[in-house]
Amino acid sequence: MSLYGAIALSEVKAKKDLKTFIRVAEEIYAQDPCWVKPLMIERLALLDRTKNPYFDHARAAYWIAWKNGRPVGRISAQIDQLAQKHRGDSIGHFGMIEAIDDRAVFATLLGKAEDWLKAAGCTRIEGPYNLSSNGECGLLVDGFDTPPVLMMGHARPYYQKHLMALGYAKAKDLLAYELDLLKPLPPRLARFIKTVEQNEKITLRQIDMRRYQDELHKIIDIYNDAWSDNWGFVPLTAEEATHLAQDIKPIVAPHRVRLCEVDGKPMGMFVTLPDVNMVLRSFNGRLLPLGWLRLLSGLFISYPKRLRVPLMGVRKIMQKSRYSAALALMMIEHTRRDVVRRGGAMGGIILDFGR
Incomplete structure (x- = not known):
């Protein structure tokens, strides 16, 4: 576990840690009536490197952010060889991002994902992708009062504010009809x-x-x-x-x-x-x-x-x-x-x- 100020980061290694990683969202959305809690079995299968064929051409790392002994955020970083082939070998992705309304938590999580991708030779980061553009992708910026439809993500309104404050900008609009x-x-x-x-x-x-x-x-x-x-x-x-x-x-x-x-x-x-x-x-x-x-x-x-x-x-x-x-x-x-x-x-x- 590494410390970033008052925020600690732990990398997900074991299955029990992966379950904790998935459950981070529960407290964040506890007061959101529109959130749909995903099935644990489905999320485990998505993130399991031995079950999801996405990992035949990609690799990823997952981290949990901790504050005062409790999980307050999570993030993944991914390098997809097919994405690099089609969009340039310098691109890396982040995803699965969830966090409390605390810019320091967002900064810590994104900083870790950026460092991991830089170490692997990436110079661009794009997301969120869960885990690729063929899955849940994009950050919800409008329509928070509407429950997500199958294979579409959800977010808290403050996510956009923190990401933009940390230098992230819109790459493309995704519109739901x-x-x-x-x-x-x-x-x-x-x-x-x-x-x-x-x-x-x-x-x-x-x-x-x-x-x-x-x-x-x-x-x-x-x-x-x-x-x-x-x-x-x-x-x-x-x-x-x-x-x-x-x-x-x-x-x-x-x-x-x-x-x-x-x-x-x-x-x-x-x-x-x-x-x-x-x-x-x-x-x-x-x-x-x-x-x-x-x-x-x-x-x-x-x-x-x-x-x-x-x-x-x-x-x-x-x-x-x-x-x-x-x-x-x-x-x-x-x-x-x-x-x-x-x-x-x-x-x-x-x-x-x-x-």
Whole structure:
């Protein structure tokens, strides 16, 4: 353990320390009614270097800040070889940052992450990423009165103030949108989609759960191509795709996932998942002893009222053609119809603006 003034830092080594690292957030958000406590089993799997295939191409360190004998903050620092390949070999990341409203704690945590990255040859630091741009990313700066949707982070209002005071500046805006699925498309767009539906070259279908792994790999292949020129892009590896497919399979429904083919070749994909955070808010981070029954009930007995769009894209070869908007709108509209028919109401999507 190292001392920074009155603040002590300890690096996370053992599993018991990792649990303490995860639980740091509990006191910080104790008075925040919008915070959704993550499942311990999910956070452990994310941060476990032996289970998360992210660590096949990345390395990370985790630290806990202590003051007067109690944990008051945490941070991770990551070096991702794929991120460096796509964005420059000088970049390093920080993430998992949580802290009490104390600038000295933020300064200590960020200083440690910066020192660790500098020692590894990095000259730029960017974050927060939990753990990469393919996971939870960005710092919440508006919308603190809204619970986070699945795979989106949360923060206290003072985080931005302390980071900016320590010299950090915005790298890119991440904007979250909400769509009322009960509202039909404007007539002009509806007519456009109807015309496209008559094009014999275009086939729109649900995924085939009998070929689930193969279908998910098609989706990830489209994603890696469609998003490859976007700011912050880091490709998902085949191992990460397989891991993701296993993780989300329990909440995947074929009617909420679309593949769009042109002349028999997969060219677009649209994935929606139920917002499990709406159910998890009452779990206090534990599935046992009976939480899993409530989870199943919340997701499958009653139809989810809120959905999240974690993946959507059209291959680059199509993006400058007249098909691009047509494929995207078709996938959104056909999914919307099926969801509304089953009782769904809202859809959430997060997009990265700027290239």
